[in-house]
Amino acid sequence: xxxxxxxxxxxxxxxxxxxxxxxxxxxxxxxxxxxxxxxxxxxxxxxxxxxxxxxxxxxxxxxxxxxxxxxxxxxxxxxxxxxxxxxxxxxxxxxxxxxxxxxxxxxx
Amino acid sequence: xxxxxxxxxxxxxxxxxxxxxxxxxxxxxxxxxxxxxxxxxxxxxxxxxxxxxxxxxxxxxxxxxxxxxxxxxxxxxxxxxxxxxxxxxxxxxxxxxxxxxxxxxxxxxxxxxxx
Numbered sequence: 001x002x003x004x005x006x007x008x009x010x011x012x013x014x015x016x017x018x019x020x021x022x023x024x025x026x027x028x029x030x031x032x033x034x035x036x037x038x039x040x041x042x043x044x045x046x047x048x049x050x051x052x053x054x055x056x057x058x059x060x061x062x063x064x065x066x067x068x069x070x071x072x073x074x075x076x077x078x079x080x081x082x083x084x085x086x087x088x089x090x091x092x093x094x095x096x097x098x099x100x101x102x103x104x105x106x107x108x
Numbered sequence: 109x110x111x112x113x114x115x116x117x118x119x120x121x122x123x124x125x126x127x128x129x130x131x132x133x134x135x136x137x138x139x140x141x142x143x144x145x146x147x148x149x150x151x152x153x154x155x156x157x158x159x160x161x162x163x164x165x166x167x168x169x170x171x172x173x174x175x176x177x178x179x180x181x182x183x184x185x186x187x188x189x190x191x192x193x194x195x196x197x198x199x200x201x202x203x204x205x206x207x208x209x210x211x212x213x214x215x216x217x218x219x220x221x222x223x
Contacts, residue, residue, distance in 0.1 A: 030208070032208070032209050034209075036212075038151075041197065041217070041219075042216065042217075043112075043199050043201070043214030043215055043216055043217050044151070044199070044201075044212075044214045045214070046211045046212060046213065049209055049211070051208075051209075087151075094139055094141075094156065094158075094203065094205065094210050095141075095153050095156055095164055096141070096153060096212060097153060098150055098151035098152075099150070100150060
């Protein structure tokens with residue numbers, strides 16, 4: 001699985017868009033980009049995943065660069081409940097290895 | 109669906125005792141995963157099963173840890189004997205493959221404290 005690099009922490013104002021970056025310069029052609037988040041001590045929660053194209057669902061949007069070496073998770077209107085650790089994971093197999101993630105703090 | 113169910117939610121035991129953690133995956137999912145989370149090491153994949161068969165147990169820390177999946181709706185993670193360094197939150201997750209990708213759904217976790 002490709003290694004990912006994320007900033008350790010970010011802040012965002014409530015109601016504004018939160019843009020979380022992830023670098024994965026060694027990504028292979030068959031590896032997907034997944035995003036999960038973990039709120040406090042709860043189990044990780046799936047957000048979104050993509051291979052090449054940009055993706056959007058009810059929670060977020062995923063923008064993947066054309067060379068696939070980086071991606072951005074966008075929470076369009078962050079709320080206080082979006083405060084969590086966000087993990088970017090690149091993998092082809094089902095086994096998932098988590099890094100340290102980005103701790104997003106949404107402030108009022 | 110009730111989601112992934114784990115029991116117990118909290119377990120406090122003494123060093124040397126046997127500990128058994130239980131997991132019921134989401135019906136229809138054919139992959140089951142066990143993870144461990146600590147402050148020092150973060151989230152670690154311990155083992156995963158496909159159709160009740162262990163596929164990759166390279167993350168299991170040592171022989172004191174064992175996992176079984178006797179049927180599609182039940183799995184156990186056993187620690188015998190337990191040690192204080194095993195204190196962690198243990199998560200179970202399940203998924204199925206669709207189009208080459210899988211979405212893992214996690215349970216609420218079991219917080220284990222070994223005294």
